[in-house]
Amino acid sequence: MSQASVRQGGAGQARARQGGAGGPVRTVLAPILLGVAVVLLWQGAVTLLAIKPFILPGPLTIAGQFGANLQNVANGMFTTGRNALIGLLIGTVLGVLLAILAALMRLLDEMAAPIVAAIAVVPIVALAPVLYTMYGAGAETARQFVAALAVFVPVYFNTLKGLRQVRPVHRDLMRSYAATNWQATRTVTLPTALPFVFTGLRIASSLAVISALIAEYFGGPVGGLGKSITSSASSSNYGLAWAYVLGSILLGLLFYSAALIVEKLVTRRSGG
Amino acid sequence: MSAPEPTPLPGRRAASLAVDVRGVSRVFAGRKGASVTALDSVSLTVAPGEFVSLIGPSGCGKSTLLRLIADLDTPTTGEIRVFGKPARQARIDQDYGIAFQQAGLLPWRTVSGNIELPLELHGADRAARRTRAAELIELVGLSEFAGHYPDQLSGGMQQRVAIARSLAESPSLLLMDEPFGALDEMTRERMQNELVRICAETSAAVVFVTHSIPEAVFLSNRVVVLEPRPGRIRDVLRVGLGETGERGETLREDEEFFHAVSQVRELLHGEAPAGARGAEAR
Numbered sequence: 001m002s003q004a005s006v007r008q009g010g011a012g013q014a015r016a017r018q019g020g021a022g023g024p025v026r027t028v029l030a031p032i033l034l035g036v037a038v039v040l041l042w043q044g045a046v047t048l049l050a051i052k053p054f055i056l057p058g059p060l061t062i063a064g065q066f067g068a069n070l071q072n073v074a075n076g077m078f079t080t081g082r083n084a085l086i087g088l089l090i091g092t093v094l095g096v097l098l099a100i101l102a103a104l105m106r107l108l109d110e111m112a113a114p115i116v117a118a119i120a121v122v123p124i125v126a127l128a129p130v131l132y133t134m135y136g137a138g139a140e141t142a143r144q145f146v147a148a149l150a151v152f153v154p155v156y157f158n159t160l161k162g163l164r165q166v167r168p169v170h171r172d173l174m175r176s177y178a179a180t181n182w183q184a185t186r187t188v189t190l191p192t193a194l195p196f197v198f199t200g201l202r203i204a205s206s207l208a209v210i211s212a213l214i215a216e217y218f219g220g221p222v223g224g225l226g227k228s229i230t231s232s233a234s235s236s237n238y239g240l241a242w243a244y245v246l247g248s249i250l251l252g253l254l255f256y257s258a259a260l261i262v263e264k265l266v267t268r269r270s271g272g
Numbered sequence: 273m274s275a276p277e278p279t280p281l282p283g284r285r286a287a288s289l290a291v292d293v294r295g296v297s298r299v300f301a302g303r304k305g306a307s308v309t310a311l312d313s314v315s316l317t318v319a320p321g322e323f324v325s326l327i328g329p330s331g332c333g334k335s336t337l338l339r340l341i342a343d344l345d346t347p348t349t350g351e352i353r354v355f356g357k358p359a360r361q362a363r364i365d366q367d368y369g370i371a372f373q374q375a376g377l378l379p380w381r382t383v384s385g386n387i388e389l390p391l392e393l394h395g396a397d398r399a400a401r402r403t404r405a406a407e408l409i410e411l412v413g414l415s416e417f418a419g420h421y422p423d424q425l426s427g428g429m430q431q432r433v434a435i436a437r438s439l440a441e442s443p444s445l446l447l448m449d450e451p452f453g454a455l456d457e458m459t460r461e462r463m464q465n466e467l468v469r470i471c472a473e474t475s476a477a478v479v480f481v482t483h484s485i486p487e488a489v490f491l492s493n494r495v496v497v498l499e500p501r502p503g504r505i506r507d508v509l510r511v512g513l514g515e516t517g518e519r520g521e522t523l524r525e526d527e528e529f530f531h532a533v534s535q536v537r538e539l540l541h542g543e544a545p546a547g548a549r550g551a552e553a554r
Contacts, residue, residue, distance in 0.1 A: 170376055172342075176342055176370045177366070177390050178363055179393050183393055187393070191378070191380050
């Protein structure tokens with residue numbers, strides 16, 4: 001980002017914080033208007049063309065089902081969200097730790113790179129049935145495992161990249177201070193890497209929800225959003241199925257926004 | 273503390289110099305076995321309190337020489353002593369402060385946090401750090417900006433913070449690698465005036481890398497002109513433009529100043545002017 005030339009003597013006028021271009025009206029109101037228009041159009045089409053609910057239920061039907069089954073949807077969100085969160089935490093801790101080790105040891109990095117690349121291309125949901133047989137169909141473990149695995153990959157790669165972003169001038173500076181390895185890591189390497197870790201976390205946050213949800217399709221206990229979607233759909237209760245889909249969207253947004261807010265807070269001062 | 277030292281000089285003489293570079297070469301290994309001689313048997317001394325500029329075209333090894341003195345790099349052959357100690361020991365003992373062309377501030381620390389960094393790394397307590405940082409911020413004229421972050425400052429202000437940081441531990445030697453290289457001409461001249469003032473106040477020796485002739489002449493007691501491929505010292509010009517503290521804005525209009533500038537220019541362009549030869553016997 002460009003630096004504003006603050007004139008010497010000009011009292012503390014801070015750089016204009018990156019302005020809300022277009023103002024709040026445009027950034028907030030415009031998407032809302034579009035959303036409302038789409039919903040109206042959708043409802044209109046469903047009503048006027050008399051579209052059958054098994055093809056496409058109208059927003060009113062879905063909203064009605066959502067309201068009527070609020071407790072069930074909330075429970076589903078809680079179950080799936082818990083799995084996603086546990087997976088997110090485990091995957092992040094593992095990803096960050098392994099990336100730090102890989103950054104410290106070149107050999108480990110070279111050994112780990114193909115393995116992590118292999119993990120990245122494993123269709124993780126394909127693992128779910130195998131994991132259910134390993135951990136038992138009554139446990140949530142398999143779902144958390146799948147979420148953790150999905151989270152691990154972007155967190156690992158982003159952290160590793162971040163740990164390699166130390167600018168040469170900072171490295172020279174630390175050497176000129178005769179700083180110990182740990183001092184250099186603590187004062188320069190980790191703060192430099194932090195924004196990258198949180199970018200990885202933001203990407204991983206949606207992946208965690210999606211993976212935990214999809215893993216439910218392959219077995220395991222009922223109660224989560226994924227199971228509820230399939231069971232409502234198979235009992236021809238399409239409005240309810242869509243209400244659960246709406247719940248999943250909300251859950252995904254919740255995870256993503258939380259990660260985004262944390263990322264913004266952390267990267268505020270990390271420069272360009 | 274230090275290993276047994278090969279002492280080619282009588283100890284006292286070596287110790288009385290801020291920097292003593294003796295027959296230093298630095299060869300970088302290139303691709304396909306080719307090698308680049310960045311510096312070829314360079315010798316140079318800097319007295320305590322003396323301001324010496326290194327000037328020359330790109331590729332003459334001036335930055336390499338500075339990095340060698342700072343022990344950010346090691347000579348292929350030759351020896352470098354800083355205050356009578358090997359360069360490595362001088363770095364470990366924090367005998368010098370350094371500033372680079374890029375300010376190299378940590379963007380997540382405030383101005384005063386950045387200046388406190390070396391003090392913090394070397395275990396100064398919080399109160400001492402605060403006091404020292406405040407003094408230095410005052411010295412470089414940024415009192416109103418102590419709590420600002422680097423991205424809120426202009427390039428010139430960032431560079432002043434970097435200079436304050438290099439002075440944090442009151443070093444007797446300052447190493448500066450084109451610290452004003454990225455600044456516009458007006459900011460640059462103002463920074464030069466400030467540097468002259470700061471040097472007078474701290475009486476530190478300075479090794480200053482630059483590619484600006486007027487800058488070198490204005491700031492220095494001696495200007496060392498280097499030539500490229502291989503990097504060698506072509507000549508050394510003693511600039512007698514008064515004591516560091518007495519240099520001011522008027523000096524830039526001075527007859528002697530222009531004379532010295534043209535002397536350095538002629539040296540840089542290769543022909544040895546009659547007057548300049550022998551300005552320094554070597």
